[in-house]
Amino acid sequence: MPVSVQVDACPVMVEDLELPKAAIFDLDGTLLDSxxxxxxxxxxxxxxxxxxxxxxxxxxxxxxxxxxxxxxxxxxxxxxxxxxxxxxxxxxxxxxxxxxxVRPFSAVPDLLRRVRDAGLQVAVASSAKKDELDKYLDIARITDLVDVTTSSDDAEESKPAPDIFEIVLRKLKIEGADAVAIGDTPYDAEAAVKAKIATIGVLCGGFTESSLRQGGCIEIYPGPATLFARFADSPLAR
Known part of the structure; x- marks a missing residue:
């Protein structure tokens, strides 16, 4: 049974998503154990x-x-x-x-390489400060795998406001429907939904599956390693 998330009263069905052009990752709790x-x-x-x-x-x-x-x-x-x-x-x-x-979760560089190999751009949209974000990319060993970044310094309001995601979309020159976000909190999902971006949730940040689904996540995975292992069946490959 497909899962749906409500976006401006228009349900977006997982099975109806076209192959995305970009994957937009949160950092804290999603790629990093922080x-x-x-x-x-x-x-x-x-x-x-x-x-x-x-x-x-x-x-x-x-x-x-x-x-x-x-x-x-x-x-x-x-x-x-x-x-x-x-x-x-x-x-x-x-x-x-x-x-x-701070340490990265398992298979983080592998996941981002898989995303790039699938032809998607890779972006990071984080509520962290700019100086923290640059250090995070280095810790996760993904600096050279990310095309676009946005931090809280770039936005008027942080998540769950959509500002950070809207800035990333402008930098990528795509619409929300062309991207998939990956985050660990309901605030990630709420912000992405406001920007009309479908969102994958990961449990490694400690929030419950129920809270992530209530926030708007269309699918849930334990963490980056599982998303990497099941990439072909995920919204990133549809």
Missing amino acids: VDLHALAWQQALRKFGHDVSFEQVRSQIGKGGDKLIPVFLSADEQRDHGKEMEEWRGNRFKTEYLPL
Whole structure:
């Protein structure tokens, strides 16, 4: 039975998708095992500035950029008072303490090479900052396999707003219907759906299959290695 996702009240059926022209990958939690590390850095930043927030509460928001995550935990007055300072502290903490611990999931370069061999362009659309994104590509060993990148620095709003995906589409010079997104959070799927992009979900970032399907994912895989192994049957090869 085909799975459908609602896009502007028009269901997009998996079996009806034409062969895409590009694959647009998220990074954190999709290609890199980094979600818990980001959650720790954010939790420590929040606590340092007087906000007692649990690890689980913070982790549920990873996948959003700081512009979307901070308002979940800080009032408007608190954001004006120390929101920017807290986000800067978080960034420095992550880069010094946790970035060296980030590792790629299995078969990430293999998957991207398979995508390129199939004739698709490869793009990365991440809520990370530009300086973090460049380092991530190096850690994942995919710098030379990516045609286009977009970070939160390029967009007015981060996921689940569609800005990052819309910028990638413009850089690729294609429409949303010509691409497939791959992400680990419902925020990836929500953002992609708003840009009219079908989305594959991966479970390696820790979000549930149910939440990914509710976000709009048309198919779910355990992680990059499984998507690589089952590439011929995936929306990337249809």
